[in-house]
Amino acid sequence: MKDDNILWLINSSEFIWERTLVLSSDDIGSLKQTKSLYRIHDNKVYYYYLIKIDTMNYVFVSSMHKSIPIYYQLIDIDCIFIAVFSKIAKLLNSEYRVLEYKNKTFEEMREKLAYVNAATKIMHYIRNKLTPLTNIVEYYSSTEELSESIKDKMEARIKKEVKQSNRDLQEIIETADYMLEKSNNPLSALEIKDISIKKIFVILSEIDERLLSGIVLVNKEIMDLKDNLVVRTSLTETKILFTDWINNMRKYKKDKCRIEFTVDKEYARIDFYNDYSISQKECDTLIKDINNNQKDAVLQRKTHGIYQIKSIVQNLDIAIRANREVEIDKDTGEQNHYIHLSINYKLYNKNEDSSN
Secondary structure (H helix, E strand, O other), rough: OOOOOOOOEEEEOOOOOOEEOOHHHHHHHHHOOOOOOEEEEOOOEEEEEEEEEEEEEEEEEEEEEOOHHHHHHOHHHHHHHHHHHHHHHHHHHHHHHHHHHHHHHHHHHHHHHHHHHHHHHOOOOOOOOOOHHHHHHHHHHHHHOOOHHHHHHHHHHHHHHHHHHHHHHHHHHHHHHHHHHHOOOOOOOOOEEEEEEEHHHHHHHHHHHHHHHOOOEEEEHHHHHHOOEEEEEEEEHHHHHHHHHHHHHHHOOOOEEEEEEOOOOOOEEEEEEEEOOOOOOHHHHHHHHOOOHHHHHHEEEEEEOHHHHHHHHHHHHHHEEEEEEEEEEEOOOEEEEEEEEEEEEEEEEEEOOOOO
């Protein structure tokens, strides 16, 4: 329970697409006072139990098709439920602390990946900037325009300097080429796995809830899909991709943002929308960089961590597209300008061969 009226899903006995539950202020007040609550909704009976562990409030929700029989109520079944749920709450709280540590470790890993990408970016820059020096070395190695007297005086020194410079130059270029080779990047060894779309949804939702306190919207059709639908991706880099872009949304949005998760016959699609506080020119540059198929084109600018995002997209071979959109508010008629980022994962049936 994070906000006054909203319960946020932590765990469940079966998969649930809707990750929040809204209770009335009166129900929340009663739950805090009595630690238990009984309600009937949509022909189902719901029992709520509030367990407080440290600074966390855990609410356990049990849904049944009929009320608990009277003989169980006579033996105070609520006390048994509370005792059981208290033990579970302690386990959940321990998991929460472990998750906090994992998130901290994950952020450190993101920084390492950013460091490696920054080093790669620098090596690109050095290699490009050394091109004129290469020409100079070649020029001095082959020049015949100097007078004989000057050449005699400088020959020994020039040969020595050219030899050393050429050796250093080759070493720098070879080092740059080595670092730019993906297989030599210590963080680029991807473990591509079949990940269920439900797992992708949970990862996306947890990051959204942690960074934006938002809710990932899903289309109704997605709830009827088979459980064997998967995408092929690296779990770690997918988390980094989602985290980096949602961090951008949090940093540059003005007021509005949302994330939509939809699935059709071929793709799982994630759409990110946020209004923006940056200038129109900066927005256009950002969109241009995202849509540019040449990752190296982004190297010349520092654009919102786009280099790292494009590196991940390139490694995972997924489709990404950005554009600006204008939406009209139905209530006020106000125009809202959004940056829209779309990520598409190809869908597979579990254990289906990737060539299919």
